[in-house]
Amino acid sequence: MKLCSFFLILISALPAFAGVEIDLDVLGDSLGGWQARNGRAAEYEISESVYRTYQPETSPSPDGGIFVSIRIDHVRGFMASDDYASLELSFSADGTLVTAQSSLALQGRTISSELIKGGASASTSVAAPYVDRAVKIGTDLVADLSSKLLREKIVEPGRVSFPAAIRHNYNLIYKAVRVKPDAPIPAGTVPSTTTGAKPPESLPEKPAAIEKPAPLAPDKKPEEPAKPGEKTVVDATSKKEVPLPNIHPYTGNGAPMTPLPEKKDRSALLSVGSEVLKTARDVVKEGMR
Helix, strand or coil: CHHHHHHHHHHHHCCCEEEEEECHHHHHHHCCCCCECCCCEEEEEECCEEEEEECCEEEECCCCCEEEEEEEEEECCCCCCCEEEEEEEEECCCCCEEEEEEEEEECCEEEECCCEECCHHHCCCCCCHHHHHHHHHHHHHHHHHHHHHHHCCCCCHHHHCHHHHHHHHHHHHHHHEEEEECCCCCCCCCCCCCCCCCCHHHCCCCCCCCCCCCCCCCCCCCCCCCCCCCCEEECCCCCCEEECCCCCCCCCCCCCCCCCCCCCCCHHHHHHHHHHHHHHHHHHHHHHC
């Protein structure tokens, strides 16, 4: 389980390729601009001969890459028919050049190169193996076409330099290839397969909890101060000052005027006791019968 989790994290951290494309603006600028044939082609000179390159045609490959086909003309003038060439390149999903092939049409004669593949033996550079492989494919392609042109005893300057024009387009197309990467998935997460679920950023944020103010303590009534002239004493239970009763001095002519403690009403207690006594008597009488 730990090994599976490690591979899931490693794969999810890698960027996912969305596709391969040819940057037409970059390719057109390197050829002098798409100004010929109503903006569909570019004309330029190589070895004092005029060549015309049309905008490439691309189609997706089953492996996720693209197949590129481009037409190149050798412009010979008004009194002669032009020569034509085609260049076909295959790129993998990560932008690596896989195969290359080219053909020439010279006044009814067709010269086709072999299908040049980029095998493991084509790469000799450790620092840039893919670039070195592309250079090896381009070199083998031009060498194959040049050798077949010599067999046909072609001597016209524009035709002899046709393989060089093909190699020129080959280099520029390779530099114009772009890979469109998707946003990489953060490491440690697994892509969700749930459909219709909203991303976390689209969910409404919970409002911050509002702290309720603490309830105010009820106002305490101010303690009434002792009346002037009254004596007070601190109560041991409530820790409050309580006034002492007024004590009048004793006089021989009568009883002291100091108020006596209030007598409690014991009539209720006596009435309850008489009821209990009556009930007990009735119980005793019942038991003697």
